[in-house]
Structures are given as structure tokens and as C-alpha cells.
Amino acid sequence: MIKVAIVGGTGYTGVELLRLLALHPHARVEVITSRSEEGVRVADMYPNLREHYPILTFSVPEVETLTACDVVFFATPHGVAHSLADEILQAGTRVIDLSADFRLEDSEEWTQWYGQPHGAPHLLSEAVYGLPEVNRDVIKDARLVAVPGCYPTAVQLALLPLVEQGLADPKQIIASCASGVSGAGRGTKLGSLFCEAGENMVAYGVNGHRHLPEIKQGLRRVAGKSVNLTFVPHLVPMIRGIHATTYATVTDHSVDLQALYEQYYRDEPFVDILPAGVFPQTRSVKGANMCRIAVQRPQNGDVVVVMAAIDNLVKGASGQAVQNMNIMFGLEENSGLQTVALIP
Amino acid sequence: MIKVAIVGGTGYTGVELLRLLALHPHARVEVITSRSEEGVRVADMYPNLREHYPILTFSVPEVETLTACDVVFFATPHGVAHSLADEILQAGTRVIDLSADFRLEDSEEWTQWYGQPHGAPHLLSEAVYGLPEVNRDVIKDARLVAVPGCYPTAVQLALLPLVEQGLADPKQIIASCASGVSGAGRGTKLGSLFCEAGENMVAYGVNGHRHLPEIKQGLRRVAGKSVNLTFVPHLVPMIRGIHATTYATVTDHSVDLQALYEQYYRDEPFVDILPAGVFPQTRSVKGANMCRIAVQRPQNGDVVVVMAAIDNLVKGASGQAVQNMNIMFGLEENSGLQTVALIP
Amino acid sequence: MIKVAIVGGTGYTGVELLRLLALHPHARVEVITSRSEEGVRVADMYPNLREHYPILTFSVPEVETLTACDVVFFATPHGVAHSLADEILQAGTRVIDLSADFRLEDSEEWTQWYGQPHGAPHLLSEAVYGLPEVNRDVIKDARLVAVPGCYPTAVQLALLPLVEQGLADPKQIIASCASGVSGAGRGTKLGSLFCEAGENMVAYGVNGHRHLPEIKQGLRRVAGKSVNLTFVPHLVPMIRGIHATTYATVTDHSVDLQALYEQYYRDEPFVDILPAGVFPQTRSVKGANMCRIAVQRPQNGDVVVVMAAIDNLVKGASGQAVQNMNIMFGLEENSGLQTVALIP
Amino acid sequence: MIKVAIVGGTGYTGVELLRLLALHPHARVEVITSRSEEGVRVADMYPNLREHYPILTFSVPEVETLTACDVVFFATPHGVAHSLADEILQAGTRVIDLSADFRLEDSEEWTQWYGQPHGAPHLLSEAVYGLPEVNRDVIKDARLVAVPGCYPTAVQLALLPLVEQGLADPKQIIASCASGVSGAGRGTKLGSLFCEAGENMVAYGVNGHRHLPEIKQGLRRVAGKSVNLTFVPHLVPMIRGIHATTYATVTDHSVDLQALYEQYYRDEPFVDILPAGVFPQTRSVKGANMCRIAVQRPQNGDVVVVMAAIDNLVKGASGQAVQNMNIMFGLEENSGLQTVALIP
Known part of the structure; x- marks a missing residue:
């Protein structure tokens, strides 16, 4: 034990x-x-x-x-x-x-x-950056793991296959994201009140959020060069959930992006590529250590839209922390992480 | 299996x-x-x-x-x-x-x-009425179990100790209850729309709800006589949860009601009597097979207020169904039912 | 002006x-x-x-x-x-x-x-208690008006006709009430956070809430004697709204309660008696200075259930304050108070 | 009348x-x-x-x-x-x-x-496209007005100044938008249920939403040429509100965008440019015929982010319809449209 x-x-x-x-x-x-x-x-x-x-x-x-x-x-x-x-x-x-x-x-x-x-x-x-989908082998032997932030987890998992393959034009990538209110923590801030956050949606940190350098660092590692990312987080009236909608210009129209994503995450226990045309619902991961991802190129145009949903408190924080622990201690990676998301 | x-x-x-x-x-x-x-x-x-x-x-x-x-x-x-x-x-x-x-x-x-x-x-x-706290021994050998309704589960668990001991004046017992919207099911009814049920509270079935005869039957069994129950359910804007607030006139002021409830449910794995002065939150059972109960006699007056909270889909339906299955098949009663409620 | x-x-x-x-x-x-x-x-x-x-x-x-x-x-x-x-x-x-x-x-x-x-x-x-439905004539000349609390407004308007006519047994009246979170104010309290109050219902102040003496005082005035009231407020996950469900034993079964209520509030601009069988929705008064009331005697039994809904911030506070101002200054009572409630 | x-x-x-x-x-x-x-x-x-x-x-x-x-x-x-x-x-x-x-x-x-x-x-x-901020003079004499869609109103008001001035690179503009559930109407659809839309966020119509050609038509009119717009709507758990976050590459870094927007909408009664650094909250327009807009160029980079919030049922539909009526009939444009948004 x-x-x-x-x-x-x-x-x-x-x-x-x-x-x-x-x-x-x-x-x-x-x-x-x-x-x-x-x-x-x-x-x-x-x-x-x-x-x-x-x-x-x-x-x-x-x-x-x-x-x-x-x-x-x-x-x-x-x-x-x-x-x-x-x-x-x-x-x-x-x-x-x-x-x-x-x-x-x-x-x-x-x-x-x-x-x-x-x-x-x-x-x-x-210190090892604890995103198992990227760093699993290093995490195994780590003494000190930095669990990724909630937005960085969702945005990186959404963009990694594209960026690693050089399929996203690095001049301009957009991550338009939203978080449930628990992302703001349990502190008694005015903006976290039921009557302030309820029936409301608002952007914040538009000029620069602390998760921006973390995401850029992660993308830079796999791209081998810097990417120009615009990241805008929003607050939406739900308790849990991160929804990331990322937009990139595709550099090669011939690639089957659905197949690429399915292949890339084929062996990942906590990343789920949805069938074409199905989009991730944050409630589908509520309470579960899972990231669901969909990839779509609207009307076969230049832009690819990759959407990812996680529970900010699970795959975006505590669940991913436990996943890291499991890896560090040689346990089954899904030990204690089999909870089924709560629908409804 | x-x-x-x-x-x-x-x-x-x-x-x-x-x-x-x-x-x-x-x-x-x-x-x-x-x-x-x-x-x-x-x-x-x-x-x-x-x-x-x-x-x-x-x-x-x-x-x-x-x-x-x-x-x-x-x-x-x-x-x-x-x-x-x-x-x-x-x-x-x-x-x-x-x-x-x-x-x-x-x-x-x-x-x-x-x-x-x-x-x-x-x-x-x-047919056996599948409220394990009352009928566990009969459930063991049952072929056909009727799982109690959501409101009946909460109201009976709240009132059983009082009624069985004859401590509640049967001339007038009130159960003022509320349910989350999932209690109305997944049918596409107007009243279940987000824009109809959201930011709203309303009573329904005031003149007689189908759960009334079920509750009265259950109370009659333990009381040995009929009780005059007024039951008013309300719809409140949450997904899951039943909250029952029951009111009865106490017939004997000398009884320590807190102690009575703790004793009555002492061995029950899925009933939790809260410490005096703490009241049940529906979210404390969200996703869990548990009924939390508090008992209070305001200002030591004639009226006792017993509150109970369950998740209508778990202890109020599917969780209780699994609990019955466990009993019927001789399994540990909490097999598959150890999920922790989701807070926040 | x-x-x-x-x-x-x-x-x-x-x-x-x-x-x-x-x-x-x-x-x-x-x-x-x-x-x-x-x-x-x-x-x-x-x-x-x-x-x-x-x-x-x-x-x-x-x-x-x-x-x-x-x-x-x-x-x-x-x-x-x-x-x-x-x-x-x-x-x-x-x-x-x-x-x-x-x-x-x-x-x-x-x-x-x-x-x-x-x-x-x-x-x-x-000081004049500013409930216009009771005190309009005194408010006219008042220099100092105490605007009633939110729960007291809803509960008194629900019970006044019964209590004034001596139709409610004063030995035992129950007011089981619920408030939206704005009732707790804009202070940054833990319990008012979106992630604490959302997807949750809980009772509070069960042993004695400050609105209890205010309600009892109001009922005593019209009854001419003390009434034994049990008042339990609950917090429900909506921004605005008070819902009061009151229960009393009827002393005279021959009275047509629907007619009594319609007659009693016939000339009141801000009290609306709903047709028989229709129950008040808090959203039907969201943003409006209005109290909607329904009266029902379930299955023609001994107990009458009277339900009232107000917006705690309007008829339960600021709207009623403006209504008092209008009366005090000889204006049309509905000046500035004609806002239509927001549905959806 | x-x-x-x-x-x-x-x-x-x-x-x-x-x-x-x-x-x-x-x-x-x-x-x-x-x-x-x-x-x-x-x-x-x-x-x-x-x-x-x-x-x-x-x-x-x-x-x-x-x-x-x-x-x-x-x-x-x-x-x-x-x-x-x-x-x-x-x-x-x-x-x-x-x-x-x-x-x-x-x-x-x-x-x-x-x-x-x-x-x-x-x-x-x-038929006249009833966006008064663009077509007021034509609306005056129109017999037939087409009231713009909710998303098109928000996105066009957000982008018009940029696009009209040729300040947004037309090769790639992103509109990442979200709507409250009332945008889906009062029809009894599964996805509009409280238990389906609550505690959830999801994208829809990613491959092509009916509002896309409407927005592109509006931008083309003022740009004088076609723009390449990617439009992704999302459903968020609130009753009312549209939030549009638009992203464009700025073609001229020397322009003071805040001043441009303030100037452009200076005389508009229903468009409000927020002070720099303040972002629009959907609740700030709940029930009101108003569009609040903020413009920000994160870290003075290449991308400008323009955010707009409207109430989908007011400035996004019925309020804008009344605004058109007022113009068509020579009334004060704000007749009947002075409602103050409901906060909280």
C-alpha cells in the first residue's frame, strides 16, 4: 500500500x-x-x-x-x-x-x-512534466512530477498530433477554451459566486493567461520550434469541465486527420478519439480521467478544428496526478481511475 | 459472474x-x-x-x-x-x-x-418491496422485487424511526419534498427543458401524487395503523437529488431523537445520520448509494423536522436496485456501490 | 422628481x-x-x-x-x-x-x-411595517418604513387570508420555503459559491431563522393571537426566487378557499391568485414585483396547502421598497414596477 | 398605436x-x-x-x-x-x-x-436585412425586413469595424461562439433537456451551420470581397445569451483598435464598446436590447480578439425586431427597449 x-x-x-x-x-x-x-x-x-x-x-x-x-x-x-x-x-x-x-x-x-x-x-x-501521453517513459523514474494545468492538458492533447506532424501552420493557432467554475478553486472570490457566474459567460485573461507559456512550451517540444498560439479562456456556468476548441491552418490537405488521431492515441487509456461527426461533451467526462477529442475540417477547407473535453479536476488535475503516481510506482495505469462519468 | x-x-x-x-x-x-x-x-x-x-x-x-x-x-x-x-x-x-x-x-x-x-x-x-432497511430478510429469498420510488425511499427512511416508535402524531405528517429534473426522466417533455426547469421552482401533484399511496403503505406497515400524510413534491433546478423535509408533531418530548436515529440505522451501510445541527446536502450523495438524514426539533418545540437527501437515480432507483440484487444473490451488499459522491 | x-x-x-x-x-x-x-x-x-x-x-x-x-x-x-x-x-x-x-x-x-x-x-x-397588502393606509403617512424580509413577504401573503379568517388551526402551521442564492447576498461566502450552491439543495436555520419572529408577528397581528409556526428555509440552485409552501389544518371545510383568496386580494396590484390547479413558478415573477399564489386542499382533506412565489430581490426587497415609496409619495403604486418577468 | x-x-x-x-x-x-x-x-x-x-x-x-x-x-x-x-x-x-x-x-x-x-x-x-447598425436608412422605408440571426448579429457587430476598414486579413477569420439553450427554441428536443444541456458544453454544426452563409454575406457586403470565416457554435448551460469570440490577423499594427471601435459605434444606441481590459458578460445584456463589445490585441501581437455579448432573444431576435419596427414606423428607436438587464 x-x-x-x-x-x-x-x-x-x-x-x-x-x-x-x-x-x-x-x-x-x-x-x-x-x-x-x-x-x-x-x-x-x-x-x-x-x-x-x-x-x-x-x-x-x-x-x-x-x-x-x-x-x-x-x-x-x-x-x-x-x-x-x-x-x-x-x-x-x-x-x-x-x-x-x-x-x-x-x-x-x-x-x-x-x-x-x-x-x-x-x-x-x-522536474518531469507529467503529461503521460508525452512523457510516460520519463515519468516512470521521476522523483518530482509537475502535473500539467487543466487548459494545457486539453489544448496539448488536442494539438499534439497535428503539431508533431507539422500539419498545423505554426504562424497562427487559436485555442478558444472554456472552463467550469471549479477551475477558479474553492476560494471565496466574487466572480465565483453562484449569482455572478450563473447564467453568464465571459472571457478572461485575454491579454495573457498563465497557462499560455505552459502550452507553448509543450507544443514547442514536439514541434521543434516555436508556435504562435492565441489562447483565450472563458468562464461558463457549469461546475466541472474544460472544453477546448482549437483552430489551425492545415498544411497538407491530403492527410486523413481522423485516422491520424486514432492512430496517435491508439494505445492511450485516457484519450478517446470520437467517431467523425461526434463532438465531445464535457459531461461525458464528468468525474472521469478521460480526454475526449474530435477532429473536423469544416467543408474540407483550410482550417482544422480540434475539440477536446476533460474534467478539469480529474484529467485536468487530480486524476492525472494519480495517473502519474501509478506510473511512478509501477502500478496499472488505471488503478483507481476507472470511475464512470456521471450522465446525467 | x-x-x-x-x-x-x-x-x-x-x-x-x-x-x-x-x-x-x-x-x-x-x-x-x-x-x-x-x-x-x-x-x-x-x-x-x-x-x-x-x-x-x-x-x-x-x-x-x-x-x-x-x-x-x-x-x-x-x-x-x-x-x-x-x-x-x-x-x-x-x-x-x-x-x-x-x-x-x-x-x-x-x-x-x-x-x-x-x-x-x-x-x-x-412481490417484495425492496427497501432493504425494512425488508432485507425477505429480499434475500425474493424472486420478484419492487424497487421503491425515489420520494418514497427518502420519506420512509426519514420517518421510519419516528413512526415505528409511535413518536409521530399520525393525525398530520407533512412531507415537503423536492426533486432534481432527472426525476422526470429522459422523455422530451416541455417541463423538463433547460429553459423551463432552469431558474425555477414549482410544486406539482399537490392534489395527489402516485408516490403518496406508496409512502402511506410503507408507513402503515411499521406503524400498524394508517397515517395522515400530506405529500407535496417540487421541481428544483438541479440534475440529480431528492430532498425531503418532513414535519411531525412529537408525542413524547422526553425521547432523544438524535440517539434514536443513530441507533435505528446503526448497522445500515447506506443510511447516514448526520451530527446534530448538520443538514443533508443533496450533492453529498450525488452519484452515491446513500441516504443522509438529519433530525431537529426546532427550539425544542412540538414539531420535529426530519430531513433526508438521496440521489434519485442511485439510492432512489438504480443503486437501490443493485443493492437488492446484491442481497438476493448473497453478495456483499455494497458490491459495486462504493462510488464516492461528486463534490464539487 | x-x-x-x-x-x-x-x-x-x-x-x-x-x-x-x-x-x-x-x-x-x-x-x-x-x-x-x-x-x-x-x-x-x-x-x-x-x-x-x-x-x-x-x-x-x-x-x-x-x-x-x-x-x-x-x-x-x-x-x-x-x-x-x-x-x-x-x-x-x-x-x-x-x-x-x-x-x-x-x-x-x-x-x-x-x-x-x-x-x-x-x-x-x-416605524411602519411596509407590507402594503396589510398596511397601505398607514404607509401613506409614514416617515419610516421597514420593508419586510423576503420569506416573510411570501409566507404572510400566503397565509393572511386563512389566518385572518381563523380558518387555519393555529396549533400547527408549517412554512417549508426555499430561496435562490441571491437571498444570501453578494458577500463572498463559501456557501454562495457556484460550486457549493450549484447542483445542491439543503435546509438551513432549521432551529430558528431570523425571519421566524417577523412572520409570527405579522400573523399574530391579523389573527389576534399567537400562531405556532414552524419555518424551514432551504437553499436551491437558482439565482432569484422565493418559493413558500405552507401547510395548515383547515378549521372549516365548508369554505371555498379559492374564492376566499381571489376575493381577499381582488384589488391588489401585486398579488395574483392563480386558477385552481395551477401552481406558482418562481420564474413567473423573475424580475417582477409580483406574488403569485395558489391554494389547494389535497383530496379535500384536512390540510390546506398554500404556495406563494416571489422574486426575493423584487417583491421580497427592492420592488416592495419602491412600492412603499410610491405609496408614501402619492404616486401610482405601480410606477416603475411594470417590468414583465423574464421567461425563459 | x-x-x-x-x-x-x-x-x-x-x-x-x-x-x-x-x-x-x-x-x-x-x-x-x-x-x-x-x-x-x-x-x-x-x-x-x-x-x-x-x-x-x-x-x-x-x-x-x-x-x-x-x-x-x-x-x-x-x-x-x-x-x-x-x-x-x-x-x-x-x-x-x-x-x-x-x-x-x-x-x-x-x-x-x-x-x-x-x-x-x-x-x-x-427584403431588407434588418441590422440597423448597417442598414438603418434602408430599413426606414422597408416593407419586408429580415431580422438577422442571433449568432450573425453578434459576430457581425464584433467584426464590422475591422472588416470594413480592411484591418482583418480575410484569409482566416475565426468566430468561436456559444449560445444559451433558449437558442434551440421551445421545441421538446432531447438535447434541450435540463439533464442533457445542464453541466455540459459541446460544439455543434462544426462542419457548417446555417448562420455561416448569413455572416459571410454580411461581412462580404462591407468588405467588398469574400472573407474566409470559420464559425463554430457551442451550447453552454445558460438560458439566455450569445457570446462570440472572434479572432483575426491584423493587417496594420498602427491602428488604435479601441478608438476605432468607439468611433465606429459612437452613435449606436444598442452597441456598447467596453473600456479596454473589460470583457463582455452575457448576463450584462440579459433581457436587454444591447450588444457589448470588447477588443483586445493580446500582447500586442498579430491577432486581434473581438468579443461580443448579446441576449439571443433580444438583440439576437425579438428586441432587434422591435428596433426595426421602431425605425420602420418613425418612432424613437429605443421605444419599448429600455429594459435594464437583470443582474444578478
Whole structure:
């Protein structure tokens, strides 16, 4: 049984880790930390967990208790993993970071987008970007994994086959995306209120969102050169779900894109290429670690539209984190991740 | 492996059975029927099931294929199980009916509320009302189980301890309840449209809802006498969930009601009595086979308020159906029913 | 043109006053105050008001600017009107208080429910409870009006005809109510988040909600004696709307309740008795100053069910406040209140 | 008083016309038709209209009653106005068609997209495309106005300034749009159910939506040449609202786009250019005849993003229809259109 610690477990990615790990056959949450909720039972904060975690209680993070576990998940705001990861790694405990702390290779770029100095630049060289569809072999031996952001997961999975094959004109790629409100976290922000986010749709971060450099870095890796990406996220009134609609100019009209995508993701357990003409519904992945993708070239024109849907809290965060753990510890990759999405 | 057939699998209770049984360790869906969707793959109708049922296809109901299974679930409108149950039972296959066909003991009462003659009155004597918290021992040996309705499950579980102990004045009990829209089914009714049910709350069936005689029958059984129940259901804009708020005049102020409820349901795996002062949230059971209950006597007055929350499609239908199957086949009662509710 | 000041205009009742008064033919908002948003244009906070209030700006509340207006609306948390009302009234400006400060006649009862001393008990004798359907004649000459709470408006309008006629057994009346999330205000509370309130229903304040004494006071006035009311509010996932379902034992079965209600509210512009068998939908009053009511005695039994629906921000707050203003200033009672509810 | 007839008044654009015209100072609905609902009072179908239309009743469409009015609104599926418009026009009654029947100039293109022969090609030359921001002068004298579609209104208003000035590279323009569910109408389609559309986002019509040729026609008119537009609509879980996010490559980086847009729409009563950095919320126009637009060039790059929000039932349909009527009859353009959007 893998002993798991979760740092910062009061947010939505924290409770989602608890939900997924509750039924994991080979892992058990031993420690969950929260400075503000010390002494509170998780079952008292999250009534859905009452029968699954009758006694687990939030504690103050302490290195000894964390390093007594086999793996520490960080479900924290950015900056926290920076300060703790080194000590934990040195004690031989592995780290899976759901925050943005280790996603960018370049600490200066990180500083530019996050507005503070990078707290652990010396760890960047060994941090592995935890997108299994790209990095599975490296993840196996990683000590420190940076779980991709929610938008970056959806957009990269949508675009990877095109970009890797050089089929998308890199001069102009558009990612028009939307997120459910849980993407904004459990913090009590005005914009996250039911009466502010309900019956509403609005764009945000149009001038530059922190997920932009992460997506561009991922595409650059497979393209071998920089791509000019315009990324506009929107907030839509649903609890869970990311929907990415990406647009690119196709450089070779002769390629069967449907076949390309099916082939590319043929062996991936958590990527599903939909039949031609069927488009991904976010609810089809609600609660499930899955990315559903459709590819369409409208009226056989120059533009290809690739759509992807994930649950931002699962394949976009906690589910992908567990998937990384499974790979790192040599387990079946779908251990604990077989939940069926909830329809309706 | 128990071979399962589902008759009428295109509705919400049908897809929910598929969801729950997909991960059941001891049962497998072999047959699913639908006259209108013959030949359609369930994965094409329900995209959440793509990886779980890659080949299962709707077929026309035929007695031979149904009786080749160990158990047949009816997820049909009322009247269908009436016409098929007998033949299936005679072939030695058990029947779990999610419809209303066998819920009322009295065929004349059934006829009065459902507006058509009862189609199988000779089976009523052996039909078992599938509320495990009341009838577990009888369910074990049942051939034909009538799964309770969604409102009746919530209201009975809320009131049983009070009524059985004679602590609720039977002259006037109120059940003011609300359901998410999935309770109205997958039929394309005007009132179920997003733009009709959204941002709206409304009562219905105030003059008499079909679940009223079912609830009164259940309460009468444990009370030993008739109770005067007023039941008003409402539609609220959420997908899943039943919330029941019941009001009764307490006949004995000396009883510790919190303790009574905790004791009464002490050994029940799917009933959770919340700590005093905590009230059940429907989302705390979303997707889970669980009924959460709170009991409160406001300002220590004459009236006790008992609240219950279930997921209408799980403990209120398909989950309870699987729970009955587990009991009937001697399995662990929670086999396939350990899903954690989705919060957020 | 009546000069209007609004104290505490950043909340939902504040913006709703602005919305209604924008089109009022005889009133104009001259002053709106907010300490935290001083200098911010209302158009920048509320984008729906951009073309209607291009220059109106939040200012710090000052007695001189307030008393330069004809009427001051308080859209503040409780306690604020206590400290300012006296000075404003002495300057000859009238006060319409949307908060709870002057709703209860008894300052000790107020203290008990609000947990702090009443700040202006000497004003209670002249404060008029602003429910026009009961107090229209007194409101005409009032200097200080306490606008009723949202639940109290719905529940009183539902029960008044019964209670006034002595047709409801006062030993046991139930008000099972539900509110949209805007009833909790614009404060950034965890429970008001989209991801907490969405897809959820839950009761609250079961042991005693602050609207309980207000409702009981109102019913006592017309009944001439105390009534034993159990009031349970619930939160449902919609933005606007109060739905009240009230249950009482009828003392005289011979009365035609439908006719009684139609007669009682015959001349009321903002109460609508629905035809028999039609039940009020909260969306039918969304944005409108209207209370729709239905009365039903299920199966001609002992219990009468009266349902009422209002928009908590309109007839339950700001619309009713404007209705009071219209009465106080001798205007047509429906001035500025003719908005049609938004369906869908 | 302008006498108004509405053909096909049972849908959402019909009830929205009734809502807006209820308060119009110079128009009154005299006739409303529906074959299926003949004899039903609109107040019985739409409870929000009870006090506004106490007696108006659906009747079977007859030419005599329609031509006794000054103007006939068609709120019908496509094909209906084709068959009736000629006769009405010949009687001297004007026609405002909310359907797609007269939106495309080319009857063959219409046939291609709508799958049936155009029923009145001889009227196309005089039909005026009712986008006042482009065609106000022609609308003044029009007998037959084709009200633009909802997406076409939003996308054209977003792109017109750019396209007219030749600032958008016509080789590739993207319109990534989303609609609330009311855009799908009041028909009882599976995909419009609360439990299908709720908690979900999905693209549709990716290979070619009927609004595509309409948008391209409008852009071609102002550009003087064809533009290569990719248009992808999505369904999002809200009742009302269209959000359009358009992407174009800017051909001249020296232009101040914010100033261009403010100048272009300076005198338009129903187009609002938001301050730089503020993005349009669909709720900011909920119920209001308004289009809010923001323009942003992310990181001063090659791509400009223009966002527009409208209420699909108001500026996207019935409000724009009334705006056209006002222009056609020489009224103030904002008569009956001053409703303030509902926030929250």
C-alpha cells in the first residue's frame, strides 16, 4: 500500500484526490495538511467523504510526517511546493505537484508570469512534466512530477498530433477554451459566486493567461520550434469541465486527420478519439480521467478544428496526478481511475 | 459472474444501472433492450460509457435472451413489467422492477392511481418491496422485487424511526419534498427543458401524487395503523437529488431523537445520520448509494423536522436496485456501490 | 422628481433598486453610498447599468447629502439604519429601510435574534411595517418604513387570508420555503459559491431563522393571537426566487378557499391568485414585483396547502421598497414596477 | 398605436415579443396566432404575462386578421413566412420576419443550406436585412425586413469595424461562439433537456451551420470581397445569451483598435464598446436590447480578439425586431427597449 500525503487538501483538487484515492486499491491517504483547518476532520468539511474517511483529519504540514509517506501530492497555490519539495525529495519521498511551480522549464519565464522569484530553480532540471501521453517513459523514474494545468492538458492533447506532424501552420493557432467554475478553486472570490457566474459567460485573461507559456512550451517540444498560439479562456456556468476548441491552418490537405488521431492515441487509456461527426461533451467526462477529442475540417477547407473535453479536476488535475503516481510506482495505469462519468 | 439483463435501458435509470454495473465485481450486463433503439450501441447513445461498453447494443426484448440471464432489471414505464414478469420468473430468472408495477400491495389501489387495470395481480403476493432497511430478510429469498420510488425511499427512511416508535402524531405528517429534473426522466417533455426547469421552482401533484399511496403503505406497515400524510413534491433546478423535509408533531418530548436515529440505522451501510445541527446536502450523495438524514426539533418545540437527501437515480432507483440484487444473490451488499459522491 | 439616496448600494438589493429606479418616471437616484467603493462608478461595478447610470458614483455616506434627498433607502446589513435613521428623519427626509432594523415591534425580541442591542428603540413606535397588502393606509403617512424580509413577504401573503379568517388551526402551521442564492447576498461566502450552491439543495436555520419572529408577528397581528409556526428555509440552485409552501389544518371545510383568496386580494396590484390547479413558478415573477399564489386542499382533506412565489430581490426587497415609496409619495403604486418577468 | 400581429407566438421569440411589446408606448399586440394552441390564452401558457395580457388568445392565422394590423411579426420556423408574406405585403401591411426566410440574398444558397426550395424568391430583392447598425436608412422605408440571426448579429457587430476598414486579413477569420439553450427554441428536443444541456458544453454544426452563409454575406457586403470565416457554435448551460469570440490577423499594427471601435459605434444606441481590459458578460445584456463589445490585441501581437455579448432573444431576435419596427414606423428607436438587464 502506497502511503500518500496531501499538502493543502482543502481545495477542490484536494477533495478530488481524496475521492479518487478512497477507492484506489494500492494507495491510502495517511496525511492531509491544512494550516487553517488543523484538527478538522475531512468528513466534516466534505460530507461526501463521511463513510470513506471517518477519522482522517487535517494537520499542520510537518516534514517528518510528510516524509514518512511514499509520495506527497501538493494541491496548493503556487509557491508552496517550491519551499518544501527539496527537503521531501532528499528524504526519499517522491513529489507530485499539482500547482504550477515546476511546469515551466525556464525559471525566468516562471518569474515573469507568476510575479515572484522562482523558489527552487535547482530542481527544474529534474522536474518531469507529467503529461503521460508525452512523457510516460520519463515519468516512470521521476522523483518530482509537475502535473500539467487543466487548459494545457486539453489544448496539448488536442494539438499534439497535428503539431508533431507539422500539419498545423505554426504562424497562427487559436485555442478558444472554456472552463467550469471549479477551475477558479474553492476560494471565496466574487466572480465565483453562484449569482455572478450563473447564467453568464465571459472571457478572461485575454491579454495573457498563465497557462499560455505552459502550452507553448509543450507544443514547442514536439514541434521543434516555436508556435504562435492565441489562447483565450472563458468562464461558463457549469461546475466541472474544460472544453477546448482549437483552430489551425492545415498544411497538407491530403492527410486523413481522423485516422491520424486514432492512430496517435491508439494505445492511450485516457484519450478517446470520437467517431467523425461526434463532438465531445464535457459531461461525458464528468468525474472521469478521460480526454475526449474530435477532429473536423469544416467543408474540407483550410482550417482544422480540434475539440477536446476533460474534467478539469480529474484529467485536468487530480486524476492525472494519480495517473502519474501509478506510473511512478509501477502500478496499472488505471488503478483507481476507472470511475464512470456521471450522465446525467 | 451474475448475468444481467436490462429491459428499457435508454432512460436515466437504465444508463445509471450501466454506470454502476460497469464496475461491479460480480455482475455483468449481457442484454439491454429497447425497441426504439434496436441495433444502437449504448456507447453511441451514452458517451460516458464508451470505454466501458464498447460493444453492448440495444436489442428488442425477447424472452429467451432475458431468461438466459440470472436477473432482469426493468427500467421501464409502468405496465411493462406486468406483462413480462411472469414468464421470466417461471423460467427461473429473478426480476428487479424499478417501475411502479409491484410497489402497491393492493391491485385496486394501483388501478386507481395509475389509471389502468393491474396487469399481474397474481404476482403481488410474492412481490417484495425492496427497501432493504425494512425488508432485507425477505429480499434475500425474493424472486420478484419492487424497487421503491425515489420520494418514497427518502420519506420512509426519514420517518421510519419516528413512526415505528409511535413518536409521530399520525393525525398530520407533512412531507415537503423536492426533486432534481432527472426525476422526470429522459422523455422530451416541455417541463423538463433547460429553459423551463432552469431558474425555477414549482410544486406539482399537490392534489395527489402516485408516490403518496406508496409512502402511506410503507408507513402503515411499521406503524400498524394508517397515517395522515400530506405529500407535496417540487421541481428544483438541479440534475440529480431528492430532498425531503418532513414535519411531525412529537408525542413524547422526553425521547432523544438524535440517539434514536443513530441507533435505528446503526448497522445500515447506506443510511447516514448526520451530527446534530448538520443538514443533508443533496450533492453529498450525488452519484452515491446513500441516504443522509438529519433530525431537529426546532427550539425544542412540538414539531420535529426530519430531513433526508438521496440521489434519485442511485439510492432512489438504480443503486437501490443493485443493492437488492446484491442481497438476493448473497453478495456483499455494497458490491459495486462504493462510488464516492461528486463534490464539487 | 423624487430625489433618492441609497445607502449601501453595492449589494444585490442595491443594484436592484438602481435597475427599478432607472425607469421610474418620477424618481431619480441622486446619491448612492459605499465606504468600500468610494469613487467607483456604479456602471463599472454593474455592467448592466452602463447606459442607465453613466456618471453615478459611490460616495461615502454623509448626512448632508442624504438629507438633500427626499427619501433614503437603506440597503445595508442590519445595524446601519439604526445609527443613521434618526438624523435623517429629523431633517425631514423619509427613510425606507430594506434591512431588518425596524421590522420587529419589540426591541428585546430584536436583540435576542440579532445578537446585539437595538440601536434605535425610540423609533419603533413610528416605524411602519411596509407590507402594503396589510398596511397601505398607514404607509401613506409614514416617515419610516421597514420593508419586510423576503420569506416573510411570501409566507404572510400566503397565509393572511386563512389566518385572518381563523380558518387555519393555529396549533400547527408549517412554512417549508426555499430561496435562490441571491437571498444570501453578494458577500463572498463559501456557501454562495457556484460550486457549493450549484447542483445542491439543503435546509438551513432549521432551529430558528431570523425571519421566524417577523412572520409570527405579522400573523399574530391579523389573527389576534399567537400562531405556532414552524419555518424551514432551504437553499436551491437558482439565482432569484422565493418559493413558500405552507401547510395548515383547515378549521372549516365548508369554505371555498379559492374564492376566499381571489376575493381577499381582488384589488391588489401585486398579488395574483392563480386558477385552481395551477401552481406558482418562481420564474413567473423573475424580475417582477409580483406574488403569485395558489391554494389547494389535497383530496379535500384536512390540510390546506398554500404556495406563494416571489422574486426575493423584487417583491421580497427592492420592488416592495419602491412600492412603499410610491405609496408614501402619492404616486401610482405601480410606477416603475411594470417590468414583465423574464421567461425563459 | 401600431397594431401588431405575431404569427407563431408560442416559441421563445414569440413570448419575448409579447414581453417587450407589453410596455411599448406606441404598439399593441392585437393578434397572435398558433395552430396548435388555438383558443388558449397567452396568459395561460406564459404565467409571466398574466397581468399584461389578460385576454389575448392564440388564434389560427388568417390573412384578414393579419392584414388588419399595421405590421406582422413572423416568429415561425423557416418556410412559413415564405408562404404568407406576399399576401400580407400586398394588403399594405408590413412584415418583420424573425425566421431565416429572407436573410440570404441568393435563393439558391438558401436552398442549399435549408434543404428545400425557396418559397418566395421574387421578394428577395426588396427584403431588407434588418441590422440597423448597417442598414438603418434602408430599413426606414422597408416593407419586408429580415431580422438577422442571433449568432450573425453578434459576430457581425464584433467584426464590422475591422472588416470594413480592411484591418482583418480575410484569409482566416475565426468566430468561436456559444449560445444559451433558449437558442434551440421551445421545441421538446432531447438535447434541450435540463439533464442533457445542464453541466455540459459541446460544439455543434462544426462542419457548417446555417448562420455561416448569413455572416459571410454580411461581412462580404462591407468588405467588398469574400472573407474566409470559420464559425463554430457551442451550447453552454445558460438560458439566455450569445457570446462570440472572434479572432483575426491584423493587417496594420498602427491602428488604435479601441478608438476605432468607439468611433465606429459612437452613435449606436444598442452597441456598447467596453473600456479596454473589460470583457463582455452575457448576463450584462440579459433581457436587454444591447450588444457589448470588447477588443483586445493580446500582447500586442498579430491577432486581434473581438468579443461580443448579446441576449439571443433580444438583440439576437425579438428586441432587434422591435428596433426595426421602431425605425420602420418613425418612432424613437429605443421605444419599448429600455429594459435594464437583470443582474444578478
